[in-house]
Amino acid sequence: MTDITGLHNTWTVKDILPTGYWLHNETLGKLFLPTKNVDTELQSGDKIEAIATHDENNNPVADTRIPESGLNALYLLTAKDAIKTGAFFTWAMTRDLYVPKKWQESPINPGMKYLVYVFVDPQSQKIVGATKLHKFYPETSEWLKVDQDVTLTVFAKTDLGYKVLIDDTALGLLFHSDVSVSLRIGQEVPGVIKNRREDGKLDVGLKGQTRENRNDLQSAILDDLAAHGGLSTLTDKSSPDDIFKRFGVSKGAYKKAIGNLYKNKKIAISKDSITLQKGN
Incomplete structure (x- = not known):
């Protein structure tokens, strides 16, 4: 059954036991669904969607809690626990997601968020995660061009x-x-x-920190001023976080942009605000 790990299929409930259900699929055969891996009580003959995985004893089982983007996909997850051999993350499926140490970009700290790539390990045939994204994404691309x-x-x-x-x-x-x-x-x-x-x-x-994008940033600042009655309290003294939230650029890029607007007499700058000059 390990060869179907990670596959998402439609199964039919065949037998009901105190601990779960035996499912059947015409192509894949039978698979056990533990009670803890399903949210509702099932009846014989019910058809359900489930993903093939393993339980804590390495037995093949089904789980009705299916990750939204499936496998071979990225998820932003919070680390739950870390041990010598790896780390565990709470996620969509019933069992915590295990990220072996060999698949970690750097040591994982519980409580911290990580981008985790989820896949079936070809050696263990188990669903695992990885923070070493260079194992799954190239470090170059002919489709990405300078200034893009x-x-x-x-x-x-x-x-x-x-x-x-x-x-x-x-x-x-x-x-x-x-x-x-x-x-x-x-x-x-x-x-x-x-x-x-x-x-x-x-x-x-x-974006906004290269020469090619500075004019776009200046236009965005002027549009923002026009939309707010010609006045903004976001100045060169504002915090980097406030500037980034508004325009998605660094404080340095923002200061250069409003400096150019000031030199071109598009805006006036005071201690607490910037204002749109008349005629702009």
Whole structure:
């Protein structure tokens, strides 16, 4: 039965026991569904959707609690516990998701959130998770071009910067020097491809921090002012987090943008606010 682990199928209830139900599928045969793996009481002949997995004794069983995106997919999960050989995460299925140490990007700390890729381990034939995303996503892509706007999903923090997933297709690096706000694991931010290295690996930046995007940021600031009666209390003294929440850019990028608008006499800047100049 291990060869069907992770498969999501329609099953028919054949036999009812005190501890669960025997299910049948014409192609796959029979599979036991423990009572704890189903939310409602079933009757003989009922048809249900279930996924094949294993119980704590390594016996093949069914589970009616099916992950929303299935397997071979990413989930933002909170670590529940960590032991010498791996870590456990609470998630959609009845049993906690196990992330073996060999599949961890870095040591996992209980209570912290992680982006976890869920798959069937080809060696153990069990459903497991991994935070080593480079095992599942390439570190370069011919489809991603320099200056291209992308969506970045943060999955790890290193001494150099943040490791990110680019448009759900490839991995990249966002250097600390290009970020002035604290990013969270699992956070999605607008970005841009800044550089392709000789080995093909990709460096990225936050959108609004490159020359090509500064005009877009300035236009966004003017539009925001117009939508709020020509006044904004978001100045160069505001916190990086407040600036990022409003425009999705760093404080440095925002300061440069309003500085250019001021030089071009588009706005006036005071201690507590910026105002739209008449005629703009």
